[in-house]
Amino acid sequence: MKIKRIITLLGFDFYHSLFRLKGLAFLIPFTLFWYSTLRLLDQGGSEFLSSIEGLMLITRFTSLEVAQALLILHPPTLSVFLLTALTVTPLFVILGANNQLASDAASGSFRYLLLRCTRLEIFFARFLSAYCMITIALFFACLASTLISLDNDNHTLSETVAYATQGLFVILLYTFPYVAFMTIMSALMSSALGTILISACVYIATLVVIIYLNDDYPSISYLIPSAFKDDLIGMTSNNLTVAIPGLLAITIIYLSLAWIIFRKRNL
Amino acid sequence: MMGKLIECQKLTKSFARIKAIDNVDLSVEPGQTLGLVGPNGAGKTTLFSLISGYIKPTSGEIRVLGHNPGTALIKGRIGALPQDTPFLQGISVEAQLSLYAKLQGYTGKAVKAEVRQVLKHLKIIDLARQYPETLSFGQRKRVSIAQTLIGKPELILLDEPTSGLDPVAANDVRKIIRDMGRQCTFIISSHNLDEIDDVCTEVIIIKQGKLVKHCPISELVERDSSLNLLLSHSLPDQAQKDLNLISDIDDVMTDPANPHRVTISFNSENPDQLQLEIMSTVQKHNVSIIEFSRGETLTGKVVDLVKG
Numbered sequence: 184m185k186i187k188r189i190i191t192l193l194g195f196d197f198y199h200s201l202f203r204l205k206g207l208a209f210l211i212p213f214t215l216f217w218y219s220t221l222r223l224l225d226q227g228g229s230e231f232l233s234s235i236e237g238l239m240l241i242t243r244f245t246s247l248e249v250a251q252a253l254l255i256l257h258p259p260t261l262s263v264f265l266l267t268a269l270t271v272t273p274l275f276v277i278l279g280a281n282n283q284l285a286s287d288a289a290s291g292s293f294r295y296l297l298l299r300c301t302r303l304e305i306f307f308a309r310f311l312s313a314y315c316m317i318t319i320a321l322f323f324a325c326l327a328s329t330l331i332s333l334d335n336d337n338h339t340l341s342e343t344v345a346y347a348t349q350g351l352f353v354i355l356l357y358t359f360p361y362v363a364f365m366t367i368m369s370a371l372m373s374s375a376l377g378t379i380l381i382s383a384c385v386y387i388a389t390l391v392v393i394i395y396l397n398d399d400y401p402s403i404s405y406l407i408p409s410a411f412k413d414d415l416i417g418m419t420s421n422n423l424t425v426a427i428p429g430l431l432a433i434t435i436i437y438l439s440l441a442w443i444i445f446r447k448r449n450l
Numbered sequence: 451m452m453g454k455l456i457e458c459q460k461l462t463k464s465f466a467r468i469k470a471i472d473n474v475d476l477s478v479e480p481g482q483t484l485g486l487v488g489p490n491g492a493g494k495t496t497l498f499s500l501i502s503g504y505i506k507p508t509s510g511e512i513r514v515l516g517h518n519p520g521t522a523l524i525k526g527r528i529g530a531l532p533q534d535t536p537f538l539q540g541i542s543v544e545a546q547l548s549l550y551a552k553l554q555g556y557t558g559k560a561v562k563a564e565v566r567q568v569l570k571h572l573k574i575i576d577l578a579r580q581y582p583e584t585l586s587f588g589q590r591k592r593v594s595i596a597q598t599l600i601g602k603p604e605l606i607l608l609d610e611p612t613s614g615l616d617p618v619a620a621n622d623v624r625k626i627i628r629d630m631g632r633q634c635t636f637i638i639s640s641h642n643l644d645e646i647d648d649v650c651t652e653v654i655i656i657k658q659g660k661l662v663k664h665c666p667i668s669e670l671v672e673r674d675s676s677l678n679l680l681l682s683h684s685l686p687d688q689a690q691k692d693l694n695l696i697s698d699i700d701d702v703m704t705d706p707a708n709p710h711r712v713t714i715s716f717n718s719e720n721p722d723q724l725q726l727e728i729m730s731t732v733q734k735h736n737v738s739i740i741e742f743s744r745g746e747t748l749t750g751k752v753v754d755l756v757k758g
Contacts, residue, residue: 199538
C-alpha cells in the first residue's frame with residue numbers, strides 16, 4: 184500500500200465529487216439545512232436558547248445538568264450547532280458517503296484503477312474522500328456558527344473559538360464510524376440509490392432491535408455510534424476518554440467488515 | 451517461475467456452479483504477441499480478468515510477472531483493455547488519463563506529456579477535453595486503448611481491440627500492436643482470426659474453460675503445403691487433370707459449397723516454383739485467379755480444434 188497513491192486517488196475523487204451528483208446530492212441539502220438552521224439562530228434563536236424556554240427545549244435532547252452547561256457555560260449558538268449536528272449526522276452521512284464503492288464497482292470503472300493500484304488503496308482513498316467531503320462541509324457550517332455566536336452570544340473570542348474547535352472535533356469523531364458504516368453498505372451494493380435505501384433500512388432496523396433488547400442486553404446499544412452521543416455532548420475529559428476509543432473501535436470494526444466484503448468482490 | 455510472464459497452474463474460476471476456467475495450466479514467455487481465441491463463453495474474458503487481478507481464482511495459482519496479480523508489486527506494469535468498461539462520467543478524458551499516469555508514478559509536466567503522447571499515438575488528441583459520455587463507441591474504444599499504453603507497461607491485454615472501430619482506426623491499432631510488440635508482450639482476445647493471424651505470433655485456444663492448444667501460429671498452421679485459390683470459374687476437368695500430373699501435387703480439392711474455391715495440397719522442396727507452375731496451369735485453361743493464399747488458414751484450424 185502506497186500512501187502517495189492513496190493521496191492521488193483521494194484528491195481526484197474528492198475534487199470531482201464536488202461537481203458531480205455524488206457530491207452534490209450531499210452538498211445541496213446540507214447547505215440548505217444549515218443555512219436555514221443558522222439563519223434561525225441568527226434571528227434571535229440564541230437569545231431564546233438562553234431563556235428558561237430554551238433550556239427546557241434542550242432538556243428534551245439531554246439532561247438538565249448538561250443543558251445548563253451547554254447554554255450557560257458555553258455559547259448557546261455553538262451548543263445548538265453541536266446538538267443539531269450530532270442529531271443529523273446519520274442522515275447527512277447517508278447522503279454524503281453512499282457512493283464510495285457501489286456504482287464504480289458495479290460498472291467496472293475500477294478495472295482501470297486496479298491495474299495501477301491495489302484494492303486496499305482504492306478502499307481507503309474512497310473512505311477518506313467521503314470523510315473529507317463531510318469534514319469540510321461541517322467545518323464551514325461550524326465556521327458560520329462561530330461567526331454567528333461571536334455576534335450574538337456573550338462569550339469571549341477565545342472561549343468561543345476553543346468551544347467551536349472542541350465541538351467540531353467531537354462531531355467529526357462521531358461522523359467517523361457512520362462513514363465506515365456506509366463503506367460496508369457501499370461495498371455490498373451496486374448503486375448509490377440502493378446503498379441509500381439499504382443503509383436507511385439497516386440503520387432503522389438496528390435502532391429498533393436495540394430499543395427492543397436494550398433493557399435485557401444494555402451493551403447491545405454499542406453496536407452503533409449513537410451509544411456514545413451523550414458522552415460527546417457532555418464533552419468532559421472523563422466522557423471523552425470513553426467515547427474516543429469506543430468510536431474508533433466501532434470504526435475499525437465497520438471498516439474491517441467492509442474490507443472483507445470489498446476484497447472478495449468481483450470487479 | 452522466474453522469467454515467465456504468466457504462469458498458471460491448475461487455474462480454476464467458478465461462478466456459482468459454472469466453471470468459467472477449468473484446471474488450466476499455461477505458461478507465457480515474454481516478448482510474444484499472443485492471440486487468445488475460442489467460441490463465445492469459452493472463458494477468454496474470465497482468463498483476462500484473472501490475469502489483470504480483477505477477480506481471484508477459485509483454486510489453482512496464477513503468477514503474472516512473477517507475482518500474484520493482486521499485489522502492489524506489478525501495479526502499473528500491466529495495461530488492459532477490458533471489454534465494455536466505462537470511464538467515469540462527467541470527467542474529461544485527459545483528467546482520467548492523467549490520474550492513471552499519476553498512479554503509475556508520473557509527476558508534474560510528465561503527466562500531461564505522457565497523456566498527450568498516447569492520445570497522439572492513437573490519433574485522438576482532439577478528444578482530450580471531451581467527456582466520455584459524449585464520445586461514440588469507436589472513440590471510447592480508442593480512449594480505452596490509449597489508457598493501456600500509459601506508462602509503457604510490460605504486458606498489455608486487449609479484449610476485442612478493434613471491434614466497433616472503422617477500418618482505418620482498426621488498421622492504426624494493428625499497426626501500434628505490431629510496432630509495440632517488439633518492446634512488450636500483447637495478449638489479444640478477438641473473434642477476428644484474420645487479425646490474430648496478422649498480428650500474433652502465438653495462439654492460445656480455449657473452449658469451455660479448458661486449454662485446447664497453446665503454440666506458435668506457425669506450428670499450428672502449415673504455410674508451405676497448400677494453396678487456396680478463388681477462381682473466376684469452376685476449374686475445368688482438363689485443368690484438374692493437368693494439375694494432378696504435376697509430380698509434387700498431392701491433391702486438388704474443390705470446395706463443395708463454392709466450386710470457384712479450390713485447395714491444392716502439395717509437398718515440394720521448392721514451393722515458390724511450384725506455385726508459379728500451378729498458377730500458369732490454371733490460367734492456361736482461361737480461368738482467372740481472383741484471390742490466392744498459401745498455407746492453411748488459422749480460422750480453419752481453430753474451427754477444427756474447437757469443433758473437435
